[in-house]
Amino acid sequence: MRLEVGEILVKDVQFGEATAVKGGVLYIDKEELAAEAAKDDRIKSVEVFLARPGESVRILPVKDVIEPRVKVEGPGGIFPGFMTDVEQVGSGRTHVLKGAAVVTTGKIVGFQEGIIDMSGPGAQYTPFSQTQNVVVKVEPVDGILQHEHELVVRLAGFRAAVYLGEAGKEVTPDKVTPYETKPILEQAAQYPGLPKVAYVYMLQTQGLLHNTYYYGVDVRQIVPTFMYPTEIMDGAIVSGNCVSACDKNPTYIHANNPVIADLYEQHGKTINFLGCIITNENVTLQDKERSSNMTAKLVGFLGVDAVIISEEGFGNPDADLVMNCNKIEKQGIKTVLITDEYAGQDGGSQSLADSTPLGNAVVTAGNANQVVELPPMQTVLGYPEVAHVIAGGWEGSLRPDGSIEAEIQVIIGATNELGYGYLTAKTI
Amino acid sequence: MKIILTNNPDVVEKYPLISTYIDGSVMQIFESVRDAVHKGAELISHPLSGSIKPNDTPYKSVVISSAVGPLDFKSLQIIEDAISVLRRLPDKCRNFDVSILADFRIIDLDHIKSALI
Numbered sequence: 001m002r003l004e005v006g007e008i009l010v011k012d013v014q015f016g017e018a019t020a021v022k023g024g025v026l027y028i029d030k031e032e033l034a035a036e037a038a039k040d041d042r043i044k045s046v047e048v049f050l051a052r053p054g055e056s057v058r059i060l061p062v063k064d065v066i067e068p069r070v071k072v073e074g075p076g077g078i079f080p081g082f083m084t085d086v087e088q089v090g091s092g093r094t095h096v097l098k099g100a101a102v103v104t105t106g107k108i109v110g111f112q113e114g115i116i117d118m119s120g121p122g123a124q125y126t127p128f129s130q131t132q133n134v135v136v137k138v139e140p141v142d143g144i145l146q147h148e149h150e151l152v153v154r155l156a157g158f159r160a161a162v163y164l165g166e167a168g169k170e171v172t173p174d175k176v177t178p179y180e181t182k183p184i185l186e187q188a189a190q191y192p193g194l195p196k197v198a199y200v201y202m203l204q205t206q207g208l209l210h211n212t213y214y215y216g217v218d219v220r221q222i223v224p225t226f227m228y229p230t231e232i233m234d235g236a237i238v239s240g241n242c243v244s245a246c247d248k249n250p251t252y253i254h255a256n257n258p259v260i261a262d263l264y265e266q267h268g269k270t271i272n273f274l275g276c277i278i279t280n281e282n283v284t285l286q287d288k289e290r291s292s293n294m295t296a297k298l299v300g301f302l303g304v305d306a307v308i309i310s311e312e313g314f315g316n317p318d319a320d321l322v323m324n325c326n327k328i329e330k331q332g333i334k335t336v337l338i339t340d341e342y343a344g345q346d347g348g349s350q351s352l353a354d355s356t357p358l359g360n361a362v363v364t365a366g367n368a369n370q371v372v373e374l375p376p377m378q379t380v381l382g383y384p385e386v387a388h389v390i391a392g393g394w395e396g397s398l399r400p401d402g403s404i405e406a407e408i409q410v411i412i413g414a415t416n417e418l419g420y421g422y423l424t425a426k427t428i
Numbered sequence: 429m430k431i432i433l434t435n436n437p438d439v440v441e442k443y444p445l446i447s448t449y450i451d452g453s454v455m456q457i458f459e460s461v462r463d464a465v466h467k468g469a470e471l472i473s474h475p476l477s478g479s480i481k482p483n484d485t486p487y488k489s490v491v492i493s494s495a496v497g498p499l500d501f502k503s504l505q506i507i508e509d510a511i512s513v514l515r516r517l518p519d520k521c522r523n524f525d526v527s528i529l530a531d532f533r534i535i536d537l538d539h540i541k542s543a544l545i
Binding site for chain 1: 470471472473474476477478479480481482484491502503506509510512513516517518520522523524525527528530531532534535538539540541542543
């Protein structure tokens with residue numbers, strides 16, 4: 001499966017008379033975008049705002065971040081199972097408005113989280129302080145319940161992203177990158193001298209506000225399956241995960257999964273990247289055993305030498321991470337785990353809720369309990385009144401002047417377990 | 429046979445025949461689960477279900493088996509680890525209003541549904 005990804009660099013976003021990309025600027029017909037996002041009888045109103053890097057703007061509470069993309073050649077469309085039919089995606093050509101992002105905000109439940117600061121110290125913790133953000137605030141009709149509210153906000157974001165992505169369809173990209181994974185036997189034979197590596201992609205699937213979808217299917221209901229890595233670049237995996245802002249994977253990050261990007265970067269040089277296995281993180285121990293058994297079976301079936309395993313979330317998923325690690329390692333296949341830590345505010349406590357001696361190669365994305373002070377911003381987009389009920393904060397987190405003291409777990413992407421963040425360790 | 433140890437009234441209302449209501453904190457739920465595991469119960473749902481941290485939500489439900497028999501060490505390790513996690517998280521002493529408490533309850537209820545199929 002071969003996909004060309006054409007990046008159209010967006011350096012600025014502005015409201016204009018018609019939606020178009022010209023000279024690196026994304027112009028948006030505000031009313032048309034709002035009308036497109038609001039195409040749902042369950043929506044009372046949609047408001048659209050812009051937030052650019054460096055501005056004194058806080059966005060809260062963020063539900064999802066989505067990158068505008070459009071299918072230019074090849075079967076299917078972006079976000080299969082939601083915005084298009086369920087045709088296989090991941091081949092042909094896709095254009096991306098690189099640098100632009102749709103950010104959805106909605107008050108689905110009373111307790112809140114998910115902060116993006118466009119400047120100040122908070123901006124250093126979120127990758128979405130550096131994107132040109134189109135903030136879509138979705139107000140549903142009265143009386144809507146939490147399950148449906150989440151769905152309504154999620155779909156409104158996808159419609160907005162698809163609408164904006166269309167603006168890139170006829171634009172010549174600034175950069176085109178081809179990605180290719182061949183059918184498994186051909187792929188294994190292509191680089192016979194290199195170690196064969198697969199990627200085990202764990203997805204959050206615990207229930208309400210903790211869901212992930214693959215071609216529209218709730219991943220909680222699947223058994224682990226094989227996926228061509230290019231499928232994610234067309235939005236085959238989308239987020240319905242609204243909790244744990246720091247280490248959830250927004251739809252944007254799924255489409256830009258840096259583990260897959262780096263594996264492709266090394267493909268044919270130091271490794272032979274065979275593909276992805278997606279698996280879930282369910283609540284029951286039986287589901288965990290079944291899914292980790294199936295994952296280990298698929299990894300063994302592929303005959304790889306090593307796997308990268310990324311986790312999404314903390315606590316319950318730590319058990320899945322450890323089961324996947326143990327069962328794969330016991331087949332003689334090396335694992336490298338990517339997680340984040342809840343090691344206490346001083347960083348001194350045990351990081352995970354589970355552990356294994358076989359997990360001897362682990363990458364951390366940071367300590368989510370680290371405390372940060374976020375100064376007041378001139379503008380708060382979304383629902384500023386919810387700042388006093390931030391999950392991950394505490395009584396008195398929100399100060400009278402609008403500043404917030406909280407753990408970095410409240411910031412979108414702060415300890416993202418795919419590594420799509422800024423935290424790093426340096427030897428000094 | 430499955431039993432739910434819970435401090436969530438919505439869970440009791442939904443599953444009255446198999447719920448054991450404990451009028452206490454999340455830690456008291458965990459300790460009750462641990463005690464049941466020592467008597468031979470096995471964990472069916474993970475005690476750290478959900479990404480809402482156990483010191484953020486006041487509600488927790490854990491599904492266990494009603495079996496009485498030899499100690500299941502795997503279940504014991506998981507519940508002990510969960511207790512350890514909760515102990516090291518700071519007590520936030522937050523007073524949430526009624527609607528927020530309802531949201532915590534509905535998420536907790538949703539997350540154990542898959543353990544009761």
